[in-house]
Amino acid sequence: MKSHALKLTFEMKESSILLRDAIRQYGISKKALTSIKYEGGLILVNGEEKTVRHTLQIGDIVTIIFPDEKKSEGLVAQKGVFPILFEDDHLLMLTKEAGLSTIPSREHPNGTIANLIAGYLEENGLTSTVHIVTRLDKDTSGIICVAKHRHAHHLLSEMQKSNDISRTYEAIVHGHVEKDKFMIDAPIGRKDSSIIERMISPEGKFAKTSVEVLNRFTISGEELSHVKLNLHTGRTHQIRVHMMSIGHPLIGDDLYGGSLTLIERQALHAKELTLIHPFTKEPLKLEAPFPRDMTEIIRFIPTNRT
Structure with missing residues (x-):
């Protein structure tokens, strides 16, 4: 190689x-x-x-x-296809489908986006470790940012800490959200009875989310809202917990009170990612196409807008 x-x-x-x-x-x-x-x-x-x-x-x-990097030990390189939104010598921006884990776990060591990236890097003659900068939950679709070497990973991580990477999500939630624009500022911690579930907790970590209502609509008597969200922090399950905390859980998110009637996964999509390229210093704005399952729901908006 x-x-x-x-x-x-x-x-x-x-x-x-x-x-x-x-x-x-x-x-x-x-x-x-x-x-x-x-x-x-x-x-x-x-x-x-x-x-x-x-x-x-x-x-x-x-x-x-810089010295050549060694491949991640224990990470199996697998062949697969994923849509690439942007790529150069430093960055790889791609779209993850819902249902695909970002990184391996003990129960699922293979078939993750990290395995596919490892296979892609190997196929292109790169020995780099897989450096995932922005992770997504398994059932969340949208943009993932990957650094192609450790120095890019360091720079992007510092940009995340200083809030210089903007991430915009769109979601479909239960109910008609009353305010058009507002901020949720509530700390998030782990739920004592679960290793997965999170909750609003005074002892939790600072978490802040901007919310904007794009549309309010109704399907078969069910009031729903299509919302845009911007993360100011990156806590686990942040959007899901914050929207649940104000009484508007994401549809399909049964972990946090959402119904599975219209969709069988949380209706959450990482749509846009904006940053200044850490090496070229050029602005970079990327957008992931809206997923089909969420499109099938919001297609009702023009005739059911309230």
């Missing part, structure tokens, strides 16, 4: 700065520096290898060569 070592190059715009400090300004973590030093990477200044204590001058060309 051929090598695809990541190489970053930048020119110094100031003088009398330590190489170590200049590297950190470009978002390279201490962990990455250790990996470069001990696992076969290189740090070059004007083509010559230097230590991080080297003092740089204006015009110096710094080149960072």
